[in-house]
Amino acid sequence: FSSSRAMAGAIKHVTVIGGGLMGSGIAQVSAAAGQKVCLVETNDKLLEGANSRIHESLKRVAKKVYKEKPAEGDKFVEQTMSRISGATDASEAVKNTDLVVEAIVENMAIKQKLFATLDAVAPKHTIFASNTSSLSITEIASQCQRKDRFGGLHFFNPVPVMKLLEVVRTNDTSDDTFKKMMEWGQEVGKTCITCKDTPGFVVNRLLVPMLAEAVRMLERGDASPRDIDTAMKLGAGHPMGPIELADYVGHDTTKFILDGWHEKMPENPLFNPLDTLNKLVSEGKLGMKTGEGFYSYKKK
């Protein structure tokens, strides 16, 4: 959490677009590492929500890191929060930024339009990155001039806890951009792996088919949700079993990823649509975030 680490690199000011779970987490870890952060949302109410999420999460981090020194923990929370500003106009926000990390809705046309707009107003040196979980970075960048200063920075939920960052290079990403993205990832405390711009990068390409296979086991009646989860926790050392992880990721997200890949690669049976998932989504049972998925999270 030292700010000196952050000051060593080329990127000192980050604009995070989207204050949902991922965007708030990205803003939080950047600010905790000493970066100046501007968080962009579409309205003040959403900005407030993102701010309080970050505040709560920072308090959890402080409780752990500054266990013996609560006063220092309070200072850490306060200083980190003071490095985060909010904005509702993305074009204004990027005028003085070194890096833009986009974490908005997973919709190609909306992402392309956002980046095309920002491309016209952001400084020349500014690097653009998307936190997309399954869309092609090359396609997202296609409407921009700065294809050499464009890449993927894919974080994992919960961002403050998960140690990995996938740094994605397209065929156009320059060596200099790639180096700066890797340095930045390390500065914000993540272990960076690099991968090509392929569907799902590394983690989701392996994780999503596993979640889908677990749902297929349920559909066949091979085992109960609890038994599948216990099996993978105790037999494979996973922190969460695949059914609870599917609830944690959100069924709308998993369905979106699977459907997109199925459309592009219909010959791959791993990506076939799942009746159970479609049903849960149509009923609004998206998992933990809605209080119900495969399991119920409603407070009794």
Ligand code: 3HC
């Ligand atoms: N902010 C800050 N700290 C948090 C936090 C948050 N949002 N969430 C959890 N923590 C901290 C807790 O304070 C706790 O700290 P402690 O060790 O000092 O007590 C620690 O993390 C563990 O949390 P809990 O005790 O509440 O619960 P668990 O031990 O069950 O851990 C978990 C929770 C970290 C979520 C763990 O179950 C886990 O690692 N699960 C797997 C998550 C995973 O696979 N994520 C990737 C999903 S895929 C993805 O994101 C890609 C996308 O593109 C779809």
